[in-house]
Amino acid sequence: MSAPTAEAAHTxxxxxxxxxxxxxxxxxxxxxxxxxxxxxxxxxxxxxxxSTLAHxxxxxxxxxxxxxxxxxxxxxxxxxxxxxxxxxxxxxxMQHPTEVPGVSAAQALAEALALRAGDDxxxxxxxxxTRSLLExxxxxxxxxxxxxxxxxxxxxxxxxxxxxxxxxxxVLQPRIAILDEIDSGLxxxxxxxxxxxxxxxxxxxxxxxxxxHFTRVLEYLRPDEVHVIVDGRIVDSGGPxxxxxxEADGYTPYLPxxxxxxxxxxxxxxxxxxxxxxxxxxxxxxxxxxxxxxxDELG
Amino acid sequence: xxxxxxxxxxxxxxxxxxxxxxxxxxxxxxxxPSFTEEVWRYTPIDDLDPARYxxxxxxxxxxxxxxxxxxxxxxxxxxxxxNGAVLDVSVRADGVRVDTLGSGADxxxxxxxPEGPDVFGDWNLALASAPVVVSIDPKAVLxxxxxxxxxxxxxxxxxxxxxxxxxxxxxxATVIEHHTGGNxxxxxxxxxxxxVGDGAHLGHVTVQELGDAAWQxxxxxxxxxxxxxxxxxxxxMGGDYARARIGIDMTGRGGHSEIDAVYFGRGTSTLDxxxxxxxxxxxxxxDLLFKGAVDDYARAVYTGLIxxxxxxxxxxADQTNRNLKLSPNAWAESVPNLEIENSDVQCSHASSIGPxxxxxxxxxxxxxxxxxxAEALVVRGFFDEVLDALPSEQISASVRQRxxxxxxxxxxxxxx
Numbered sequence: 187m188s189a190p191t192a193e194a195a196h197t198x199x200x201x202x203x204x205x206x207x208x209x210x211x212x213x214x215x216x217x218x219x220x221x222x223x224x225x226x227x228x229x230x231x232x233x234x235x236x237s238t239l240a241h242x243x244x245x246x247x248x249x250x251x252x253x254x255x256x257x258x259x260x261x262x263x264x265x266x267x268x269x270x271x272x273x274x275x276x277x278x279x280m281q282h283p284t285e286v287p288g289v290s291a292a293q294a295l296a297e298a299l300a301l302r303a304g305d306d307x308x309x310x311x312x313x314x315x316t317r318s319l320l321e322x323x324x325x326x327x328x329x330x331x332x333x334x335x336x337x338x339x340x341x342x343x344x345x346x347x348x349x350x351x352x353x354x355x356x357v358l359q360p361r362i363a364i365l366d367e368i369d370s371g372l373x374x375x376x377x378x379x380x381x382x383x384x385x386x387x388x389x390x391x392x393x394x395x396x397x398x399h400f401t402r403v404l405e406y407l408r409p410d411e412v413h414v415i416v417d418g419r420i421v422d423s424g425g426p427x428x429x430x431x432x433e434a435d436g437y438t439p440y441l442p443x444x445x446x447x448x449x450x451x452x453x454x455x456x457x458x459x460x461x462x463x464x465x466x467x468x469x470x471x472x473x474x475x476x477x478x479x480x481x482d483e484l485g
Numbered sequence: 486x487x488x489x490x491x492x493x494x495x496x497x498x499x500x501x502x503x504x505x506x507x508x509x510x511x512x513x514x515x516x517x518p519s520f521t522e523e524v525w526r527y528t529p530i531d532d533l534d535p536a537r538y539x540x541x542x543x544x545x546x547x548x549x550x551x552x553x554x555x556x557x558x559x560x561x562x563x564x565x566x567x568n569g570a571v572l573d574v575s576v577r578a579d580g581v582r583v584d585t586l587g588s589g590a591d592x593x594x595x596x597x598x599p600e601g602p603d604v605f606g607d608w609n610l611a612l613a614s615a616p617v618v619v620s621i622d623p624k625a626v627l628x629x630x631x632x633x634x635x636x637x638x639x640x641x642x643x644x645x646x647x648x649x650x651x652x653x654x655x656x657x658a659t660v661i662e663h664h665t666g667g668n669x670x671x672x673x674x675x676x677x678x679x680x681v682g683d684g685a686h687l688g689h690v691t692v693q694e695l696g697d698a699a700w701q702x703x704x705x706x707x708x709x710x711x712x713x714x715x716x717x718x719x720x721x722m723g724g725d726y727a728r729a730r731i732g733i734d735m736t737g738r739g740g741h742s743e744i745d746a747v748y749f750g751r752g753t754s755t756l757d758x759x760x761x762x763x764x765x766x767x768x769x770x771x772d773l774l775f776k777g778a779v780d781d782y783a784r785a786v787y788t789g790l791i792x793x794x795x796x797x798x799x800x801x802a803d804q805t806n807r808n809l810k811l812s813p814n815a816w817a818e819s820v821p822n823l824e825i826e827n828s829d830v831q832c833s834h835a836s837s838i839g840p841x842x843x844x845x846x847x848x849x850x851x852x853x854x855x856x857x858x859a860e861a862l863v864v865r866g867f868f869d870e871v872l873d874a875l876p877s878e879q880i881s882a883s884v885r886q887r888x889x890x891x892x893x894x895x896x897x898x899x900x901x
Contacts, residue, residue, distance in 0.1 A: 244851050247843055272853035284848035288866025297862070298853030307858075337866065338848070354852060 203254035214418035230415035275361030344371030369403035381406030538643035542569030548636030548665030580625025597678035613647035623653035638667030659688035679707035688876030711737030750783030779815035
């Protein structure tokens with residue numbers, strides 16, 4: 187992966203994050219840093235807290251942050267409402283995308299993009315452009331155009347929902363995207379299509395935090411760094427070779443009886459890679475022109 | 486509640502006068518209803534003080550256009566009734582006839598509802614001062630709606646609008662009933678009868694946008710013949726207490742019916758719905774979807790019964806009621822019931838009452854949609870399927886727009 191120019195770089199920084207659901211502390215001190223153009227994979231067994239991490243960063247109701255901080259370019263994310271986090275440049279591709287009867291992706295995304303453009307609400311023209319963008323992005327991941335015109339996630343298969351998440355990610359062009367098990371429910375062709383689209387976006391500057399149980403998706407997403415989460419803590423970090431080790435040995439070496447478990451490791455992403463030009467077709471700041479020509483965006 | 490002697494002052498055939506007398510006697514014998522009766526459970530019926538209302542038929546002028554903007558322009562027929570009197574009747578298409586009292590169709594009053602179905606229905610037969618009978622010729626296909634406007638703006642008036650629709654064999658038509666009112670107290674007890682001939686396709690929509698001091702106790706009864714297709718829509722937006730009892734009898738083999746209702750309660754309004762899907766004939770279907778929201782201090786009650794009689798095999802009947810509670814002080818109750826005397830049937834019922842779905846709101850917020858906009862989208866989306874199902878696209882569009890207006894400046898967060 188290449189990082190974009192320095193002035194376009196954005197950083198999501200998670201430090202010492204503790205979070206509970208009810209009386210159960212699920213995150214017990216997570217440290218992570220994701221910057222523009224970088225792909226981080228967070229892998230862990232069931233119940234390790236990896237989905238909770240995604241939800242807490244996006245602000246899903248039902249979790250309480252008890253310690254630590256999350257910032258995007260220095261701005262305190264935890265004090266923002268979920269929609270403000272999204273407007274600041276975060277995106278969560280959900281593991282189980284919610285069905286929203288009667289509300290199309292175009293309606294929802296046009297509202298979000300209008301707000302980002304400083305407008306009160308979307309004009310008919312903006313709604314139409316959002317619809318065109320969605321259709322173009324749907325084609326890029328092999329999702330039928332009529333599916334993105336439907337009420338969000340209603341009567342869609344698991345795989346279609348996941349592709350629909352990728353489509354919305356590509357239209358919204360966030361700064362940092364959290365992918366919560368984007369691979370579950372996807373067949374190999376769909377997985378490849380979604381991963382290719384996301385990889386193209388990372389080349390244009392998107393930072394990715396990909397949460398996954400399996401290594402399969404990483405063959406396509408090609409992470410710069412891999413982190414292992416166990417019992418709500420990052421217990422190991424490394425390069426892509428770490429995923430290969432996990433493929434061979436599973437999570438057993440990290441389970442609680444292991445002497446080295448429970449050590450939090452902080453990973454720095456920003457500044458560790460050289461800056462690179464992102465090309466004319468990719469805007470320095472994807473937020474600057476949310477309704478850019480979809481054909482350019484598809485590059 | 487009213488004097489049976491009031492009957493003597495009304496026009497109509499001698500036969501009708503006799504039936505009016507009998508209906509008044511039944512109503513007097515029944516007395517005033519009480520909420521201790523199952524059919525009035527959850528209602529404020531004990532607050533009804535008949536002494537506050539006087540029966541009369543002063544007439545007046547037509548009401549506001551409201552949700553009916555543009556509908557009259559292309560209508561097959563337009564009727565205006567106000568404060569107990571017919572103002573005007575305009576028939577613009579072939580294949581439809583509109584009769585008022587004494588014009589030869591008096592015998593058709595009571596075709597579907599010869600008595601009852603409750604004490605207000607009997608009072609309606611006794612005291613209907615401006616009944617309208619719409620007859621659609623057999624085989625006639627009316628592409629444009631027949632519109633009946635019913636307006637009430639005389640303070641303290643009690644009156645009994647009555648509409649009879651006779652849809653001839655294999656005819657096709659849509660009738661829209663529009664109820665409007667001023668902001669003064671009044672008691673309006675409409676009764677609608679829909680007789681759907683064999684093979685006929687009839688749509689009927691009630692659009693209720695009464696003032697917030699009005700009491701409405703409405704009855705609608707329909708009888709669907711062999712292979713008939715009946716689509717009933719009901720839109721309830723106003724009234725202090727607005728009740729609609731809707732009963733359909735599937736009496737002809739192969740008949741299909743749908744009842745779709747949209748309601749939005751605000752202020753201190755109580756909206757009360759009682760539905761009866763009665764399957765008498767085999768191979769009949771009925772599908773019911775009631776979706777509503779209650780905001781402020783509003784209340785909504787839905788009670789529905791699917792009844793399958795012993796001879797009605799191969800029946801499919803469904804019933805769904807969903808309520809959105811948009812304020813902590815709003816209240817809704819939903820009571821679905823099944824009564825099945827034939828085992829060869831497929832029936833379902835479902836109901837729900839709850840605030841704006843938190844997961845749906847979070848999903849939209851996670852895309853960058855502000856909380857209030859996300860909630861407005863979810864509420865609008867909630868109504869989408871039932872609006873699509875109403876048997877008039879014009880009404881669907883105007884109600885959709887009204888709901889947009891209602892939700893765009895509301896704040897529902899307090900309900901959560």
